[in-house]
Amino acid sequence: MTQGPSTTSETNWAGNHSYAGTIHRPRTVDEAASIVRESPSVRGIGSRHSFTDIADAVDLIDLSDIDRPPEFDADARSITVSGTALYADVARSLRPHGAALRNLASLPHISVAGAISTGTHGSGAAHGNLATSVAGLEFIASSGEIIGVDRQTPDFEGMVVSLGALGMITTVTLDVDFDYDIAQHVYDDLPLDLAVDQLGMILNAAYSVSIFTTFAGSLGGQVGQVWIKRRTDGSDRSMSPRSTFLDAPAATMQHHPVPGLDASSCTRQLGEPGLWSERLPHFRMGFTPSAGNEVQSEFFVDAVDGNAAFDALRRASADFSDRLMVAEVRAIAADEMWMSPHYHRASVGFHFTWFAGDNDNAVRTVQQALEPFAPRPHWGKFFHAELFDPATAYEMFDDFVDLATRLDPHGVFRNAWWRRVIGS
Numbered sequence: 001m002t003q004g005p006s007t008t009s010e011t012n013w014a015g016n017h018s019y020a021g022t023i024h025r026p027r028t029v030d031e032a033a034s035i036v037r038e039s040p041s042v043r044g045i046g047s048r049h050s051f052t053d054i055a056d057a058v059d060l061i062d063l064s065d066i067d068r069p070p071e072f073d074a075d076a077r078s079i080t081v082s083g084t085a086l087y088a089d090v091a092r093s094l095r096p097h098g099a100a101l102r103n104l105a106s107l108p109h110i111s112v113a114g115a116i117s118t119g120t121h122g123s124g125a126a127h128g129n130l131a132t133s134v135a136g137l138e139f140i141a142s143s144g145e146i147i148g149v150d151r152q153t154p155d156f157e158g159m160v161v162s163l164g165a166l167g168m169i170t171t172v173t174l175d176v177d178f179d180y181d182i183a184q185h186v187y188d189d190l191p192l193d194l195a196v197d198q199l200g201m202i203l204n205a206a207y208s209v210s211i212f213t214t215f216a217g218s219l220g221g222q223v224g225q226v227w228i229k230r231r232t233d234g235s236d237r238s239m240s241p242r243s244t245f246l247d248a249p250a251a252t253m254q255h256h257p258v259p260g261l262d263a264s265s266c267t268r269q270l271g272e273p274g275l276w277s278e279r280l281p282h283f284r285m286g287f288t289p290s291a292g293n294e295v296q297s298e299f300f301v302d303a304v305d306g307n308a309a310f311d312a313l314r315r316a317s318a319d320f321s322d323r324l325m326v327a328e329v330r331a332i333a334a335d336e337m338w339m340s341p342h343y344h345r346a347s348v349g350f351h352f353t354w355f356a357g358d359n360d361n362a363v364r365t366v367q368q369a370l371e372p373f374a375p376r377p378h379w380g381k382f383f384h385a386e387l388f389d390p391a392t393a394y395e396m397f398d399d400f401v402d403l404a405t406r407l408d409p410h411g412v413f414r415n416a417w418w419r420r421v422i423g424s
């Protein structure tokens, strides 16, 4: 097998999964194609920020040694980047063109291919997840053939949130907007009752809103923090900055979402305007995002069930809060991507940052509390597969499995995670 340098014994970012396979770092797309063609079991690997074995296989291919400069297309308002480009790299490439992405996740440290494959999202009731900005893709299919697809290609909606199972993504073309500034305000100690009751209003109050809570005090407790990111040009019709938000006072110092952690890793708050890429993520490139020693889970429900689901979690929280560093509640617009957790469903996402260790019972409690609301899990985070039936949760499930079978008839991209979660 032709291959560049390879290594074993690497772990994911959280350190809770050691990749069993060999990690290859080919220097050309042809080399990568030859590994794909000859491997019995293969996967692309990005920045390793998923919390499970979703990226594991006998052969893992990391394309970051392939030199693929970004191409900006001013007429099409798009940029084509390597699949392994990090969102921080994309933002840097867009800067000279005065261009921007519509949204970002909580961190810019993740690869574009890895993020879109799992339906990664930021917050904002008007914004789809990051996969919805994908205008085209190029990938190495299991045959070794390089296939280019775009929005005109039949079944494109099944190809972007691919769970890593359709091929090895070499390039991604992303829609771009003109750049814009964001100002970020944090509000402290919003009563949890009010947050549950007014959830829709809060999540719609600005371009991007996140609610952070530890569920402390459970019933009658405080939310913790509300992070409000508004466009300074006013085009998003955000609430205007105020000294209070629903009686919660504006913070007078920088905050970290996890109580007690140093806020220097976080993007600037206190209403100081900054470029979209310096405010939409919570965490700054060059710093450890989130807490570091953690595992994450996240579940999405229909936005119309947001209040009831939040209330159900609040009532169940005594049974999981000892494992919880912080929970985050966000809004994501509905989309058309077959395996997107937000497929045809404007969604509220309930995210959980757990202390590293055994979180089986805590996650089970959360899944059971949300069960009446047909939760869809984040594909890149930890959940109990036996409590989730993707065939019921996803209307286009059979079409997706058919598509995967057509592109990969021998199932070389289907790994242990696929067999456990999607089925054999």
Ligand SMILES: Cc1cc2nc3c(=O)[nH]c(=O)nc-3n(C[C@H](O)[C@H](O)[C@H](O)COP(=O)(O)OP(=O)(O)OC[C@H]3O[C@@H](n4cnc5c(N)ncnc54)[C@H](O)[C@@H]3O)c2cc1C
Pocket (backbone or CB within 6 Å): 013, 014, 043, 044, 045, 046, 047, 048, 049, 050, 051, 054, 055, 056, 063, 083, 084, 105, 106, 107, 110, 111, 112, 113, 114, 115, 116, 117, 118, 119, 120, 121, 122, 163, 164, 165, 167, 168, 169, 170, 289, 290, 296, 378, 380, 381
């Ligand atoms: C601190 C932290 C904060 C996070 N915040 C958010 C957040 O705000 N919002 C959110 O939605 N998620 C968040 N996540 C989850 C994260 O966005 C997802 O797990 C995402 O998949 C990570 O991308 P990655 O490049 O690390 O992918 P990896 O973990 O490397 O891989 C994920 C999947 O993508 C596939 N893949 C990767 N590269 C390729 C390729 N070139 N070709 C084909 N398949 C490929 C893999 O096979 C695998 O199936 C966070 C994770 C961490 C650790």
